[in-house]
Amino acid sequence: MANVTAYAAPQAKAPLELTTVPRRPVGEHDVLIEIAYAGICHSDIHQVNEDWGTATFPMVPGHEIAGIVSEVGPGVTRYAVGDRVGVGCFVDSCRECVNCEAGEEQYCLGGMVGTYNGTGRDGGPTYGGYSTHIVVDENYVLGIPEGIGLDEAAPLLCAGITLYSPLKHWNAGPGKRVAIVGLGGLGHMGVKIAHALGAEVTVLSQSLAKQADGLKLGADHFxxxxxxxTFGKLAGSFDLIVNTVSANIDLNAYLGLLATDGTLVNVGAPEEPSPVAMFALIGGRKSLAGSMIGGIRETQEMLDFCAAHGLGAEIEVISGGQINEAYRRIQASDVRYRFVIDIATLNS
Known part of the structure; x- marks a missing residue:
């Protein structure tokens, strides 16, 4: 077992600090990845702050990982040294339940193993991508195609698949009217992907401040x-609404924007429950749903789709020493649209 340089939160709500964490030896089916870039997801902040329940510390966040294979175990068949690869939100699952067998490991009935703030099969804590290296079973590693930079690819491993999965599941495409609620780290990828799928895309944002960005990213309306x-003007206008906002919104008002048989899908995770009036669903045979990332197969499909369409995240690359400031800026909605850490700068 080797120690690697990382940024970690020593305890809940504490600033992240430079440290070292252990990585397991490369096993039979393991891949050692030299991390080049790690995206900062809003969920990293939620977990550091224990907004979603008791967490394990020290915590090394980061589940938007892009890098290069530097070593493989003797049984590895999918990857070779020098390959461009990524790691998303989980690094293992039970591999036996109906969901794992269906390629929906994110819904593993035994519980997927989070890339960080999780417990590995060895009983030890998992540490994420704000670090120089990570060891992952080859079955949970993704190939990053040529044609997309590792820096702009990193956020696709969470933000990209979080939007791709519901857009594909609910058949966004030609003839479908899709609305994306919120134009942030998640929402901006939703606009890009929905547009590339051929849907008519509308952004629903608190104000018109980001209108120019939304239209440039591929939205037809803002x-x-x-x-x-707005809610009266757009009543009954959409077949699919994807809500990316992590704060509570008036779901009843947004359900009113759906056409008959429309679906409102939530991918954001507010801390507090959201009340829903049943008549908002009954009138129009509407559906209220949720979606959480994607399985390994679908995530690879998303990466290939994004590379084929020239889609990457809109990013601001930062050094390791800027992580805590980036957290503050994310909470102030001061980023367009995803921070990505240049891991080569962790010591700066």
Missing amino acids: HATGDPA
């Missing part, structure tokens, strides 16, 4: 939800 008239 509306301010801070204007109450």
